[in-house]
Amino acid sequence: MVEREVAQRLFAKEFNDSKFNIHPKPDEVNHDGGHAPNFIVSPLGSKINRLFAAGVVTEIDNIGTEHDLWRARVVDPSGAFIVYAGQYQPEAAIFLSTMEVPAYVSVVGKARIYEPEDGSVFVSIRPEDINVIDADIRDRWIVDAAELTLDRIDAFSMALASGLSGSELFEHLVQNNIPNGLVEGIVLALDYYHTDADYLQKLKDTVLDCVKSIGSGSGDENAVPDEDLILELMNEMDTGKGIDYAELIIIAKSRGMAENVIVAAVRKLLAKGMCYEPKIGILKVVS
Amino acid sequence: MNNKLAPHIEELTKALESISTNIDESQIQEELEKLLDFRVPLDEAKRTIIRKYKSASMPVMKIRNITAGLKGFEVTGRIIDVTEKSVNLRGKDTIIFSGTLADEDGACSFTAWSNYSLKIGDVIRIKNAYSRSWHNRSEVNFGERSHVEKLPDDVLPSIDELTKTPVKKLRDVANTDLSVSSVTVILEFSHRNINVKGEEVTIVEGVLADETAKLPFTSWVPLDGLDIGSTIRFEKASVRMFRGVPSLNLNDNTTINAVDASTEELPFTFESANMVPESVPISEIMEKDGMFDVIALGNIISIRPGSGIITRCPDCNRVIQKNTCRVHGTVEGVKDMRIKAILDDGTGAISVMLNRELSEIAYGRSMVEAENIIQKAMSQDAVFEDMRQVLTGKYLAVRGNTSSTEFGVMLVSKSAWMPDNNINERVNALMKRLGNNKEEEADNG
Numbered sequence: 001m002v003e004r005e006v007a008q009r010l011f012a013k014e015f016n017d018s019k020f021n022i023h024p025k026p027d028e029v030n031h032d033g034g035h036a037p038n039f040i041v042s043p044l045g046s047k048i049n050r051l052f053a054a055g056v057v058t059e060i061d062n063i064g065t066e067h068d069l070w071r072a073r074v075v076d077p078s079g080a081f082i083v084y085a086g087q088y089q090p091e092a093a094i095f096l097s098t099m100e101v102p103a104y105v106s107v108v109g110k111a112r113i114y115e116p117e118d119g120s121v122f123v124s125i126r127p128e129d130i131n132v133i134d135a136d137i138r139d140r141w142i143v144d145a146a147e148l149t150l151d152r153i154d155a156f157s158m159a160l161a162s163g164l165s166g167s168e169l170f171e172h173l174v175q176n177n178i179p180n181g182l183v184e185g186i187v188l189a190l191d192y193y194h195t196d197a198d199y200l201q202k203l204k205d206t207v208l209d210c211v212k213s214i215g216s217g218s219g220d221e222n223a224v225p226d227e228d229l230i231l232e233l234m235n236e237m238d239t240g241k242g243i244d245y246a247e248l249i250i251i252a253k254s255r256g257m258a259e260n261v262i263v264a265a266v267r268k269l270l271a272k273g274m275c276y277e278p279k280i281g282i283l284k285v286v287s
Numbered sequence: 288m289n290n291k292l293a294p295h296i297e298e299l300t301k302a303l304e305s306i307s308t309n310i311d312e313s314q315i316q317e318e319l320e321k322l323l324d325f326r327v328p329l330d331e332a333k334r335t336i337i338r339k340y341k342s343a344s345m346p347v348m349k350i351r352n353i354t355a356g357l358k359g360f361e362v363t364g365r366i367i368d369v370t371e372k373s374v375n376l377r378g379k380d381t382i383i384f385s386g387t388l389a390d391e392d393g394a395c396s397f398t399a400w401s402n403y404s405l406k407i408g409d410v411i412r413i414k415n416a417y418s419r420s421w422h423n424r425s426e427v428n429f430g431e432r433s434h435v436e437k438l439p440d441d442v443l444p445s446i447d448e449l450t451k452t453p454v455k456k457l458r459d460v461a462n463t464d465l466s467v468s469s470v471t472v473i474l475e476f477s478h479r480n481i482n483v484k485g486e487e488v489t490i491v492e493g494v495l496a497d498e499t500a501k502l503p504f505t506s507w508v509p510l511d512g513l514d515i516g517s518t519i520r521f522e523k524a525s526v527r528m529f530r531g532v533p534s535l536n537l538n539d540n541t542t543i544n545a546v547d548a549s550t551e552e553l554p555f556t557f558e559s560a561n562m563v564p565e566s567v568p569i570s571e572i573m574e575k576d577g578m579f580d581v582i583a584l585g586n587i588i589s590i591r592p593g594s595g596i597i598t599r600c601p602d603c604n605r606v607i608q609k610n611t612c613r614v615h616g617t618v619e620g621v622k623d624m625r626i627k628a629i630l631d632d633g634t635g636a637i638s639v640m641l642n643r644e645l646s647e648i649a650y651g652r653s654m655v656e657a658e659n660i661i662q663k664a665m666s667q668d669a670v671f672e673d674m675r676q677v678l679t680g681k682y683l684a685v686r687g688n689t690s691s692t693e694f695g696v697m698l699v700s701k702s703a704w705m706p707d708n709n710i711n712e713r714v715n716a717l718m719k720r721l722g723n724n725k726e727e728e729a730d731n732g
Contacts, residue, residue: 003573004695007588009633052588052631054680106680108588108631129589131679136708140682141586143713148633150720179570179634208721214714 005037006181007052007108009145010044012079013206015051018042019121020192021113040111040123043193044152044203045185048111051125053081054133054141056102056273056286070096074107074125075273077142077213078206082124083107092127099132102276102286106133106141132287135274139214146207152182153200153207159186160197213272226265229257231274234285242282292319299333303340340432345414351393351463353427354576355420362427363412364388364397365443367450369405388427389449393463396421400430408446410438423528424462452523458499460526460533462576467535468522470546470553471495472560476515494580495519495535496560501580503529506537516557518546530690531577566684569635572698577690583639583698584684584706585632594626594646595671596657624654626674630683630698637696639685645703649683650674682706 024036039047055076063071067087073080085092092109099105109127116122155178162172166187173183189195233252237243245266252262266283269275275285296316303315315336322332348360369386384399386407398421399405414434418425429435443449452466460467475494480487491506493515504524513519521543525536537543548556566582598620599605600612607613610620626641626649647653652660657670684706689698 004629004636006570006633006635007586007631052586052633106586108679129675129679131676133680137680137682139710140708143710143717144633146717147713150717204721207717211714211717211721214710 005049007050008046008048009052009141009148010042010046010048011145011149011206011210012053012055012074012076012081014042014044014046014078014149014203015048015053015081015111015123016079018046018048018111018123019113019115020188021115022047022188038110040113041185041188041192043189043195043199044149044156045182045187045189045195046152047181047185047188050108050110050128052106052108052141053125054104054106054138055081056138057096057099057105058102060096060099060101062097068093068097072096074105076145077210081107082122083109083127083130084112084124085127085130089127092130095130102273104133104135104138104286106131106137135286142210142214146211149203149207153204155182156186156189156195156200157197159190160195160200165190226257226261227268227274229255230262230265231269231285234275234283238285242278242284245281245283248283292316295319295329295333299336302337340415349393350388350390350395350427351461353395353418353425353463355418355425357418357425359415359417361412361414362388362390362416363410363438363442364390364394364427365446365449366405366407366409366411367394367446368407387465390443391449393461394449394465395425395427395463397427397429399435400428403435408440410440410442412436412438423531456499457495457497457502460500460502460535462526462528462533464526464533466523466525466540468520468524469497470518470520471497472518472548472555472557473513473515474501474557474561476510476513491537496555498555498560501560502533502535503579504535504537508537508539508541508543510537510543513543513545518548518551518553518557520544520546528576530688531575532579532688532690564686569630569632569637571634572637572689573635573696575689575691577688579688580686581689581698582684582686583630583632583637583689584682585630585636587628587678587681587683588631588636589629590671590675590678591627591629591638592671594628594674595624596654596661596667597623597625599623622654622658624657624670626650626678628678628683630685637689637698638694639683639703640697640699641685641703642700645685645700649703649705650677 018040020041022039037049055074059073061071069086072083108129109125112124112126114122346360348362367387367389388397413429416429454468474496495504524541527534566584597606600607601621602615612618624643624646626646628639630639660669685700685703687700
């Protein structure tokens with residue numbers, strides 16, 4: 001039985017910090033007779049063959065010369081995933097070539113690594129499926145990725161605390177019910193990156209920032225309803241050509257909101273990437 | 288030539304002696320010569336022979352850990368029963384021996400492809416055994432290349448001890464149980480007529496549950512006076528495997544007694560046993576050969592080809608193309624809609640099947656609307672493409688039974704829904720986790 005590679009959930013920061021690639025040797029086949037897959041091992045020990053990411057597409061460029069090659073930046077609260085779609089990903093290429101930025105998307109794809117001679121390393125996603133999503137799914141993805149990243153940080157802390165390495169560490173983690181795939185990843189990552197407590201703390205801070213970006217659940221509770229009201233109003237007003245900012249303020253005022261509250265709410269929406277300003281004075285909601 | 292080969296044969300015999308004592312030098316010579324006749328290089332030929340007789344490592348297995356498709360392991364067990372069978376093997380009549388082998392915590396069937404004069408009650412150690420799937424269970428096989436050795440009788444408990452039916456909670460019933468006893472409540476109960484060797488028989492099918500799990504059951508004896516909600520104590524129900532899930536068979540050997548739940552104290556009630564299960568991480572589902580009544584929750588990361596509007600044979604329900612069934616010839620196909628999706632939660636991935644009704648819920652369009660899409664687009668693929676656009680990336684929760692197939696683990700859904708968004712709760716839990724961790728570190732530092 002050939003098992004499908006799981007789509008890892010991780011923030012762009014952890015992904016972009018990854019530079020350790022494991023190629024299976026050509027004659028190496030796994031016990032089922034299938035070919036062993038390629039992996040990128042992250043500093044936290046994720047073994048990434050496939051990943052699932054959600055975020056805002058902020059830039060799309062066609063960088064191909066002979067053939068189209070679309071490069072997109074998919075931004076999460078910690079950084080950007082780079083997605084390349086060329087002639088062998090026709091559906092994703094068509095999707096990117098026709099979409100408007102910014103918009104929320106989800107991407108499923110294979111992790112790719114590019115190592116030019118000079119020692120630098122670039123990771124990217126080769127998309128299998130890419131689709132438009134709503135802000136709700138994006139928020140949930142952040143929560144999923146945060147939970148799973150914290151699980152990895154906890155497992156890694158355990159590994160560091162044990163002071164073990166190699167097969168002894170492997171045994172130790174398996175006995176503590178860490179999933180096999182992650183245990184392999186941690187042993188490899190420790191050996192390659194020498195990931196230390198500082199790095200774990202840094203990623204923990206990243207996770208905290210990402211979770212905070214969701215907005216709810218942390219103080220500041222008055223602001224949320226205002227933004228929601230404005231967003232709702234913008235959706236009502238938008239007939240496809242965008243919303244006149246001045247008009248928005250007049251209508252929102254007529255509904256009993258103070259001007260400074262309206263301006264603050266719009267600024268927040270802009271900052272969060274929920275809406276954007278295609279032209280000065282015109283707003284558009286990210287759908 | 289023989290002289291030249293002699294040192295190599297000696298080398299091979301030596302290398303193989305350590306694992307199997309019944310290796311015969313002339314046999315090795317014969318095989319080596321045969322390979323050389325095919326002009327296989329000598330080193331390669333030696334490697335082939337060593338591989339044939341020896342697996343790289345020979346793990347010692349307990350019966351309950353044996354899964355189908357293992358090669359070259361060692362297992363010890365007592366023979367519970369054994370029968371001689373004559374089979375036609377590649378045109379040759381061969382006598383094989385099959386029966387049941389048990390150790391302290393499991394039992395399985397076995398097939399011996401050579402005569403080891405096995406007798407009921409023998410304790411044997413088999414080296415270089417292999418396993419395969421037989422009647423949805425794993426079966427130990429051994430033959431020419433295996434080494435069988437009789438052990439002293441006191442290595443394992445007696446037959447009576449080994450075949451005693453254990454009292455188990457349903458969660459612990461496994462494919463190495465031949466029979467079990469337990470106390471359970473009946474959650475589902477229905478009669479069905481089936482044809483057994485030309486005779487019409489009424490059987491009872493349903494679901495039993497306790498506080499740990501639910502399992503399907505089949506009763507070959509009438510269960511008069513029992514119905515949904517009845518609590519029963521049964522002894523010696525035989526255990527069958529179906530799609531990786533144990534199924535309890537109540538038959539003439541089973542004693543079944545109604546339990547008065549109002550007087551006897553039980554760790555479950557009908558209500559508590561019948562509760563909607565908690566969702567399970569997909570990694571956990573993938574570890575099992577099959578699970579009964581589970582909920583999985585994740586992102587739809589791919590809609591597979593074969594989803595959308597399909598045509599089925601009216602007689603056998605097979606999916607057909609161009610109104611031609613491979614069994615029933617040209618037929619008037621029946622339209623149906625389904626979704627095959629990959630559900631992934633970051634811990635694992637399973638394929639999920641949704642029937643027409645559940646597809647309509649997940650997709651948000653009825654089959655009639657979907658057929659209109661096809662007509663408008665004049666393309667059979669239009670619905671598949673539309674489903675991909677609507678569903679890829681979305682969250683979905685499904686409830687049903689899982690089984691492990693050669694294409695991975697599959698869940699056939701009995702219900703499907705868009706799961707609740709309990710984001711605030713989870714964000715708060717995360718904040719706590721992040722905050723608490725920090726405090727701990729501060730304490731440590």
